Structures are given as structure tokens and as C-alpha cells.
Amino acid sequence: MNESTCIETQDLIEKRSAGALGRADQARLDAHIAECAECAADLDLVDRLAEEEVIPEPAELDLARMRNSVMREIRAPRHGEMFRWAAAAAIAVAVFGGGVFIGRQRVAPASTMGGDIKVKTAKQFVKAKTMGGEIQIDEVDGSVDATTMGGEIKANVVGTGAGHDVALRSMGGDITLTLPASFSGSFDVELTYTKNSSRNYTIKSDFPLSVKESPDWDYDKGSPRKVITGTGGSGANKVRISTINGNVVIRKK
Amino acid sequence: MDVRSDAELIDATLAGKSAAFDELMKRYERIVFKVAYSFCYLREDALDISQSAFLNAYRSLGSFRRDADFKTWVLRITYNEGIDFVRRRKKRAEETLDVETVHPAVDAAQERELMERDRTIRLQRGLEKMNTRHRTALVLRYLQGIPIAEIAGVMRCSEGMVKNILFRGVRTLRKAVTENP
Numbered sequence: 001m002n003e004s005t006c007i008e009t010q011d012l013i014e015k016r017s018a019g020a021l022g023r024a025d026q027a028r029l030d031a032h033i034a035e036c037a038e039c040a041a042d043l044d045l046v047d048r049l050a051e052e053e054v055i056p057e058p059a060e061l062d063l064a065r066m067r068n069s070v071m072r073e074i075r076a077p078r079h080g081e082m083f084r085w086a087a088a089a090a091i092a093v094a095v096f097g098g099g100v101f102i103g104r105q106r107v108a109p110a111s112t113m114g115g116d117i118k119v120k121t122a123k124q125f126v127k128a129k130t131m132g133g134e135i136q137i138d139e140v141d142g143s144v145d146a147t148t149m150g151g152e153i154k155a156n157v158v159g160t161g162a163g164h165d166v167a168l169r170s171m172g173g174d175i176t177l178t179l180p181a182s183f184s185g186s187f188d189v190e191l192t193y194t195k196n197s198s199r200n201y202t203i204k205s206d207f208p209l210s211v212k213e214s215p216d217w218d219y220d221k222g223s224p225r226k227v228i229t230g231t232g233g234s235g236a237n238k239v240r241i242s243t244i245n246g247n248v249v250i251r252k253k
Numbered sequence: 254m255d256v257r258s259d260a261e262l263i264d265a266t267l268a269g270k271s272a273a274f275d276e277l278m279k280r281y282e283r284i285v286f287k288v289a290y291s292f293c294y295l296r297e298d299a300l301d302i303s304q305s306a307f308l309n310a311y312r313s314l315g316s317f318r319r320d321a322d323f324k325t326w327v328l329r330i331t332y333n334e335g336i337d338f339v340r341r342r343k344k345r346a347e348e349t350l351d352v353e354t355v356h357p358a359v360d361a362a363q364e365r366e367l368m369e370r371d372r373t374i375r376l377q378r379g380l381e382k383m384n385t386r387h388r389t390a391l392v393l394r395y396l397q398g399i400p401i402a403e404i405a406g407v408m409r410c411s412e413g414m415v416k417n418i419l420f421r422g423v424r425t426l427r428k429a430v431t432e433n434p
Contacts, residue, residue, distance in 0.1 A: 010420045018400065042423045045430070049395035052373045054380055058286040058296070066286075066300045067278050070307045074271045 005032065009039045013046055069220055116151070124163075126155075134173075148173065152246070156253070160184065162236040170243040177241065179207070181252040184235030189250075190242040195224040197245045203230040206252040259323040266314060274314075278307050281324055284397055285331050291392040292335030293342075294381050302338050306331040325406040328399075332389060332407050339385055372430075379429035387422035394419055 012029040015021045021029065033040040116133040119126050124142040128135050134151040137144060141159035143166065150172040157164055160182050168175050187209055193201050195217060203211050209230035217224040230248070233239075241248055257265075257276070265273035282303065289302035310317075310327050317326055380388050386408070393399040393407065394415075401419075405412045 007420060010416065010423075014401065014416065014419070017395065017398070038424075041427055041431075045423055045427050046395050048372075048376060049391060050398075052376060054373060054377045055287050055290050055392060055396055056296070058283060058290075058299075062296065062300055063282050063286065066304050066307075067275060067282065069304050070278060070311070071271065071275055073308055074274065074311060 006036060006039050009033070009036070010042070013039075013043055016043075017046060017050070072220070117146075144168065152176075153243075157183070164237045166237070166239040166241070168241045168243075170246055172244050173246040174249070175241055175243050175246060176249045176251070177239070178251045178253050179239075183207070183237070183252075185233055185237030185239050186235065187231060187233045187239045187250070188241070189230035189239075189248055191228040191230075191246070191248050192225050192242070192244045193228070194245060195226075201228070201245065201247050203228055203248045203250075205230060205248075205250040207250055208232050209250075260319065263314060263317065263319075263323065266311070274311055277323070281327055282307075284324070285327060287397060288328055288331045288389065288392060289335055291380070291389050292338055292385060298338065302331065302334045306334045309334065322403065322406070325403045328393070328403075328407045329409070335389070336385065375430050376426075379426045382429055383422065383425055387418055387425060390415060390418045391422045391426065 009029060009032045012021065012025050012032075015025060016029065029043075033043055117128045117130050117135045119128065119137040119140065121139045122137070122142065123140070126137050126140045126142070126144045126146065128137070128146045129148075130151070131149045133148060135146045135148050135153045135155075137146065137155040139156050139158055141157075141164075143164055144155050144157060145165075145167045146153050146155060147167075147169045148171065151170060152173045153168050153170050153175045155166065155168060155176070156178040157166060158180060160180055164183070164185070166177060166179075166185075168177060187205070187207060189203050189205075189209065191201055191203055193199055203209065209232040211228060211230045213228045214226045217226060225244075239250075241250075257273075259277065259280070262273040262277045262280075266277070285303045285306055286299055289306065290296070290299035292302060293299055306327065309330050313330070317323070380391065383391075390404060390408065393404045394401065399407075401412050401415050404415045408415065408418075410418075
């Protein structure tokens with residue numbers, strides 16, 4: 001039996017698997033396998049592959065666990081929300097990419113789908129978000145809420161008293177916050193680093209913080225990771241900082 | 254209740270409704286798992302590969318071309334994740350100067366006994382010993398019933414090439430099953 005005939009027969013076996021074998025083709029197939037033990041055995045094997053459970057069905061519980069891990073990555077609120085915007089960024093960056101510069105404003109809301117944001121001075125509040133890029137706030141006498149999907153954040157808060165809450169989040173990059181020496185508030189810092197990173201990230205603060213590091217790698221959120229937290233302080237304002245694979249520096253001025 | 258199409262779920266996901274992606278995962282998680290399993294033959298590793306594949310799919314969803322089939326696209330990502338997994342495992346095995354073993358060691362006599370006892374096990378072992386490309390093609394085509402045109406999309410090769418891989422794969426597997434391990 002020559003191989004070209006066998007290859008043609010393979011096409012017939014394919015058609016048969018797809019349920020698309022006509023009578024004439026069935027007759028050709030039957031005739032061939034009656035003569036060719038090789039193709040007859042192939043056909044038998046293909047049938048067995050389809051019928052026997054050679055790859056086990058996954059358990060519902062395992063699948064649910066896997067889905068939950070993915071959804072946790074996607075939905076992770078505040079700390080570690082790396083992927084929810086990633087999809088949007090992938091679409092929009094090319095279209096809207098570019099920087100934003102804001103000069104002197106009473107309030108400064110800014111948003112870009114990819115690019116740097118720079119705020120010179122602002123009062124009352126700054127809210128800035130970029131899907132990837134640096135955020136630099138030279139001076140704000142009020143609250144700050146800044147998020148980047150990847151990039152450095154530098155913010156300088158001036159003024160004291162209530163109304164100076166700070167929330168800085170980067171999904172990858174250093175965060176530097178400068179506060180007045182008399183700043184009063186509670187600090188909640190979270191630095192996550194992944195196993196495949198340089199792993200030498202630190203939280204440095206001129207304000208007293210209790211710094212702790214998780215002892216074990218967390219394997220539930222994609223890349224294995226550890227978390228360093230820094231907490232302390234009390235007062236009218238809240239400072240929340242989170243980053244992944246970046247340093248956190250909090251300075252007194 | 255109306256069943257939403259893949260395209261509708263993708264739109265909803267991109268609009269920030271992550272629950273829609275959960276629905277997409279539920280739709281394809283079994284086939285993704287089985288393709289992943291064909292690369293590693295370990296449940297935990299297959300789940301890890303599946304998880305990485307879905308996360309990559311989520312991250313890349315914005316670049317997904319709407320004229321393509323989502324299932325083929327996500328299987329292609331799984332296939333690539335599987336290839337990466339095999340490369341990493343091979344590298345680890347080389348680094349530790351260890352011979353790669355997927356299953357706990359079973360002595361030859363035990364294995365022969367197992368082979369004779371259960372032809373399904375024989376088929377499973379035969380599949381495990383095949384090269385990844387042949388095995389994945391066989392799994393996609395004969396275990397999952399994926400059409401050849403779609404497999405060509407997953408493996409990024411021509412339909413003729415898929416047919417050739419299947420032909421060679423069936424012959425190789427049959428030889429592995431019939432000959433002594």
C-alpha cells in the first residue's frame with residue numbers, strides 16, 4: 001500500500017471525524033481499510049481517542065478556583081489592580097496617548113489613556129489617572145488621588161489640617177511623597193514585589209511607620225509575590241500608597 | 254434569558270464589566286484546561302497554564318481582532334503558554350541535570366502490568382511520550398473535535414501542515430501504543 005493512498009485515506013478519516021463523510025467516500029474508506037492494516041489501525045486509534053478519556057475532565061472546584069484567581073487579578077481593588085485597565089489601555093493608548101500639563105489651578109482633575117501627567121500647582125484637590133506614564137504633582141494644597149498603570153509618581157503636598165488625604169497608586173514604579181513636617185494623618189503603605197523582579201524594593205519614611213514583610217510567596221495572583229506593608233500615624237488625614245515593583249519614599253519637608 | 258455572544262461579552266469586558274470575562278472563561282475553561290493538560294500532564298500545572306492563558310487573554314483583549322474567533326484566539330494563547338511551560342520545564346531539568354519525569358517513578362515491571370491492564374492508560378502514556386506539537390494537534394482534533402482550519406489558526410500553520418501533523422501523530426501514537434513501552 002503506497003503512502004499517498006494512505007494520506008488520501010487520512011482525509012477520509014478526517015471527514016468521518018467531522019461527520020462529513022458521504023456514501024461514496026465511506027465506500028472508498030471501507031475499501032481501503034479492508035486492504036490496509038495500517039489505516040485500519042489508524043481509524044481504530046482515532047475512534048479510541050474520541051471515546052476514551054485520555055485527558056481527564058477538570059473538576060468543577062478546580063475550574064472555579066482558577067477562575068477566581070483570574071477574577072481576583074482583574075478586580076483587585078486599589079492595591080494591585082493591574083489588569084482592569086490594561087485592556088482598555090491597550091486600545092486607547094495609541095489613540096489618546098500623550099501628556100497632560102496643568103499649570104495653576106484651584107482644582108485639577110486629569111485623565112489620560114497613556115502618557116505623563118504633570119501638575120504645577122493646585123488647591124483643594126488633584127485627581128489624576130493615566131493608563132501608563134509618570135505623574136508629577138509639584139505642589140498641591142489639598143487632597144491628592146493619583147493612579148498610574150505603570151510609572152513613577154511624585155507628589156508634594158503643602159498645607160496642614162484636614163482635607164489633605166493622599167491616595168497614590170502605581171502598578172509598577174517608584175512613589176515619592178513629600179509632606180509638611182507637621183502633617184497629621186494615618187499611613188497605610190503597601191509595596192508588592194514579584195518573584196521575577198529585582199526584589200530589592202523598600203519603604204523609606206521620615207514619618208515613623210511599622211514595616212512588615214510577608215514571609216511566604218503568594219502564588220494565588222499570577223506571578224508569585226510578597227507584600228511589604230508600612231502603617232502608622234494618626235490624625236485627620238489618610239495617606240494610602242500602593243505600588244508593585246517600586247520603592248516608596250515619604251519625606252518630611 | 255438570552256445567551257450573550259462572545260462579541261457582546263468582549264464588548265462588556267472592555268467597557269469595564271469584568272463579570273462578562275468570567276462568563277467567557279466559563280464558556281471555554283474546559284477546552285483550555287484540556288489543551289493545557291496536553292502540555293504538562295499534571296492537573297495543577299494545567300490549571301496554572303489555563304490561568305496564565307486567561308489573564309493574557311484579558312490583558313490583550315483590546316488587540317483581539319473581531320473578525321477572528323475568540324475560541325481559536327484563546328486556544329492559541331493557551332498553546333503559546335503551553336510551549337513556554339515546556340521550555341521552562343526543560344530548562345529547569347537541564348539546570349538541575351535531572352532527567353525530566355512527569356510521573357512518579359514506576360518500575361518497568363509495574364508499568365508493563367499497568368499497560369496490559371488498561372488500554373486507556375496505554376493510550377495516555379503513548380500520548381505523553383509524543384512530541385508536544387503532535388500531541389496538541391491530536392488533542393484538539395480528536396478529543397475536542399476542533400476543525401482543522403481552527404487548529405491551523407491555533408498552531409499558526411497551514412491546514413495542510415495540520416493534516417500532516419495529524420497523520421504523523423496518529424502513526425507515532427499507534428506505534429507507541431502497540432510497541433512495548
